[in-house]
Amino acid sequence: MADDADASTTTEERVEETPAQRGDTDADDGYSWGGRLSPENLVSWIDPETYPLPEFGEDPREHGSRVPVEIEREYPVEPDRVLAVGLVLLLVGMAGSVALSLVGVSIPPPIQSGITAGLWVFAVLYLVAAVVWLFNLALGWQSGEPPIEYGADDVQVRILTVDATGTVQRTIDHLPDSLTDRHVIAESDIDVTGATVHVVPESFECVATNKGRALEWARRNVPCDREYVLYLDEDTLVTEFDGLPDADLVQFREWPMKTDSWWTYWAEILRMGFQLEQLGYAEATIPLYSWGGGLAVRKSVEDTITWDFDTLIEDTVFMWFAVENGASFEVVETRFRNQSPLSLTEMFDQRRRWLVGTIRSEEYLPLGHQILLTVRNVVWGFSPILLVLTFPLAVSPLELPILEPLRAVTWVLLVLAAVWVVAGVRYYDYRAQALPVLVLSPLVIFLHAVGALWGFLFPPQTFHTTPKSADTDSTE
Structure with missing residues (x-):
């Protein structure tokens, strides 16, 4: 176990005072701290998503979830959505050109050149996203598992919830006995055993909202003399805990379990295969995303960065800020169980929320990372269109120049998708x-991306938490 005093000194040297704490509105590295996203423009989104836990063997539909939280919301025009709409128009133009060619109508050369150029742009976007994913994967293969330096005695557990008593109790029951410092941060008073419950008072005000507000209140008011705080979602089941490496932020892996839908479960398997790239994030300048349902944060870093900022994806944005200010980041192979969405409808809405939340927070990043996230968002949302076109493009006797970029990209996407699926299995x-x-992968890929495309083209006017239920256990 590392020496606490030495670790604290190292952290203070590594993490500088943030622009928010200095009172600056603009950081020297080009992004604006807290001024780009205002509280009145944010969705009232409470995460983690809750599900009431039935007894083993009972029908989960007997246990209804909370009424979803909803709020009216208007969306500005974002670069991601502008690019998405442009690609839709491009695909419509391509389809029209092919149709005209089939009936013998010649396409004016300027239009054909414009569509071909646009399709090459489309192809480059996909190839850039593929190269970035492969690069992160290669970094992960080269870097080994970091050595464990801290044990359970150095960790305080905090479980975030609104009022899901049964869900939280099961999460507490699955904690290893070695994790003795246990706290629940709730919006309402709940009765659970095995942990201390703290209720966020309604009078508490800060810049952060919803889950971020609860995190910030806990940071200020829940005593902690441990080196790390391990944050869990209310449905996170910790089945093993071997300790933590000497890093400021430690990301655990997910293991989504099946609930009521096979399709959402298989989509989560695909997502886990794609998220193999996380293993390379320890070497990345700024990791692109994190999972707050299993995130350990060095307490001194948390107090330096704080959670007091406006965003829908507070875990990822906190990680961005911390790493940009010099904090170290590690990913460990230990997997925590969580729940796959209850239905396809809920999954579509969940993915749409993830995409819009990312779009609304991209400006917290330096410009290069904003561009990279924009490309990845578009690639994710438009992958269903390419999959739908793959078979017709493969068997089409037409040899039109405007089809060649798209034909090449569809095969690249299919090869990568096969890698993600096999990796997930x-x-x-x-x-x-x-x-x-393995057999249903084309349809699973399509379903996984529908919510993102939906969010691009039709951003919702309301957001709500996704209800969940479960009759699975951590032994899955």
């Missing part, structure tokens, strides 16, 4: 219930 130890995704 391997991540699940080749369990029998994961194997059907």
